[in-house]
Amino acid sequence: MEILPLKSLTKEDKHLVGLNLYNLGRLHHFGFPVTEGIIVVPPEKLVHQILEKYSHIPKTHLKNYLSHLQAELTKIPIPEKLVRILDDLINEGYKLKALDIKQLWMNLIDKWFYEITSKISREDFNNLKLTPQLISIISSVSVSGFGFFDDIRKHAVIKTESGTLSFEQSLFLENLITHANKKLLIPQIYHWIIEGNELKFIKLSPFTQSTFQVKEEDRTRAILNPHPYESLPKTVFKVFINFPFKQIHQSMDGILFSPNKDWDRDEKIMHLSNLAKAYPNSTVILELPEKRGELHEWAESLLYTRNKKNLLNTQLLFPKVSNTEEFLQIKRDLASMGIYSKGSLKMWFNISSIESLINFDQFLEAGFDGIIIDMDQILESILQRNLEHENLNDKGITLVQFLDRHNFREIIRSSLPILVKGKIAQTEEVLNYLLKKGVTGIITDENVYKSLKMHLFYLEKITIKHS
Numbered sequence: 433m434e435i436l437p438l439k440s441l442t443k444e445d446k447h448l449v450g451l452n453l454y455n456l457g458r459l460h461h462f463g464f465p466v467t468e469g470i471i472v473v474p475p476e477k478l479v480h481q482i483l484e485k486y487s488h489i490p491k492t493h494l495k496n497y498l499s500h501l502q503a504e505l506t507k508i509p510i511p512e513k514l515v516r517i518l519d520d521l522i523n524e525g526y527k528l529k530a531l532d533i534k535q536l537w538m539n540l541i542d543k544w545f546y547e548i549t550s551k552i553s554r555e556d557f558n559n560l561k562l563t564p565q566l567i568s569i570i571s572s573v574s575v576s577g578f579g580f581f582d583d584i585r586k587h588a589v590i591k592t593e594s595g596t597l598s599f600e601q602s603l604f605l606e607n608l609i610t611h612a613n614k615k616l617l618i619p620q621i622y623h624w625i626i627e628g629n630e631l632k633f634i635k636l637s638p639f640t641q642s643t644f645q646v647k648e649e650d651r652t653r654a655i656l657n658p659h660p661y662e663s664l665p666k667t668v669f670k671v672f673i674n675f676p677f678k679q680i681h682q683s684m685d686g687i688l689f690s691p692n693k694d695w696d697r698d699e700k701i702m703h704l705s706n707l708a709k710a711y712p713n714s715t716v717i718l719e720l721p722e723k724r725g726e727l728h729e730w731a732e733s734l735l736y737t738r739n740k741k742n743l744l745n746t747q748l749l750f751p752k753v754s755n756t757e758e759f760l761q762i763k764r765d766l767a768s769m770g771i772y773s774k775g776s777l778k779m780w781f782n783i784s785s786i787e788s789l790i791n792f793d794q795f796l797e798a799g800f801d802g803i804i805i806d807m808d809q810i811l812e813s814i815l816q817r818n819l820e821h822e823n824l825n826d827k828g829i830t831l832v833q834f835l836d837r838h839n840f841r842e843i844i845r846s847s848l849p850i851l852v853k854g855k856i857a858q859t860e861e862v863l864n865y866l867l868k869k870g871v872t873g874i875i876t877d878e879n880v881y882k883s884l885k886m887h888l889f890y891l892e893k894i895t896i897k898h899s
């Protein structure tokens with residue numbers, strides 16, 4: 433009787449374990465996350481010896497002897513090799529102490545017995561070959577489900593059976609299934625779990641397009657299908673969205689990806705890579721953190737995403753700086769890592785203070801490719817107070833007058849792309865001003881994306897009509 437580690441399967445094992453388990457093992461060799469497990473090949477010699485006892489009975493009457501057959505099968509002893517392998521796993525630190533090996537063996541016997549009864553009920557007497565079973569070694573599962581690649585719609589479909597996937601997990605899983613489908617060539621249904629914080633494939637099964645008829649309204653948030661927002665009109669004025677967001681917005685022009693201090697290096701790379709993959713036609717701007725100690729690690733994640741993953745739609749936004757020397761030092765630090773303005777790698781200057789606005793000419797000489805202006809920060813500096821809980825609708829004129837007096841004209845004349853952010857930038861007074869000045873676009877939050885997009889379309893039509 434053969435017992436094989438899933439992750440050690442070779443091409444020679446294919447005939448022994450079957451195509452589905454063999455492909456699951458192949459996914460591991462390709463670098464995909466796959467469950468720990470062992471494959472137990474059924475004791476077919478012993479099973480056939482038992483079936484031989486009933487050879488004198490007409491095959492069509494075998495179903496009358498199933499209880500006797502089940503009793504005989506349960507007498508097959510637990511293989512010593514199985515006990516030894518499970519003991520070794522316990523010694524290696526796997527939490528299997530509560531495992532009832534006898535019950536586990538009985539569960540396997542039951543699976544094979546029901547497989548035999550199914551064949552007998554279908555009078556499939558010429559094919560009593562039994563299926564090898566995978567014993568997955570799993571601690572705790574927070575989310576589970578399955579997915580497949582929809583070849584008609586050209587994207588992955590994800591279904592959750594228990595728990596809830598986060599947006600990042602959904603994107604990660606969609607990308608995994610898309611790439612796994614390319615590696616295996618033959619379409620599969622991918623059964624998956626999240627164990628702790630790790631996503632793992634636990635089973636594969638055959639897929640045909642007719643297996644699932646996916647309704648539009650039944651798709652999960654993980655599917656990169658056109659969102660209802662896709663019907664939004666196009667605008668010349670670009671609209672970026674702050675990350676994180678919950679919905680899929682394929683119509684947006686870009687994403688501002690701000691750092692989360694709790695993410696480690698691998699998480700930074702994963703989140704940035706997933707966004708860049710999911711939105712290949714959008715610009716993903718990584719905002720570098722203000723803390724200089726964290727800057728190097730975030731810059732590394734950009735470098736890895738561009739060079740190793742070849743995701744060239746990623747760019748970076750400098751952190752807030754107080755003077756040109758500080759700005760030049762960051763540029764030197766990045767250049768020493770091989771990060772500097774070239775080709776598709778654009779570097780955006782961050783204007784978040786009155787000082788950087790007024791001294792724009794000096795910063796411009798240091799060199800950058802675009803400008804992002806935090807209008808809320810500028811307004812707070814003008815009014816000398818926090819405006820988080822204030823109504824900003826009556827404060828737009830204050831900001832517009834200040835911009836006209838302090839160098840905004842020079843910023844426009846630089847001919848560089850200019851993005852603005854902040855709630856004050858979304859008020860009627862300021863939006864009209866920005867449109868007339870030729871600003872490139874705006875960065876907003878997801879909850880106002882749709883209404884802002886529609887409003888911009890209306891404002892652009894008015895502007896054209898009166899120009």
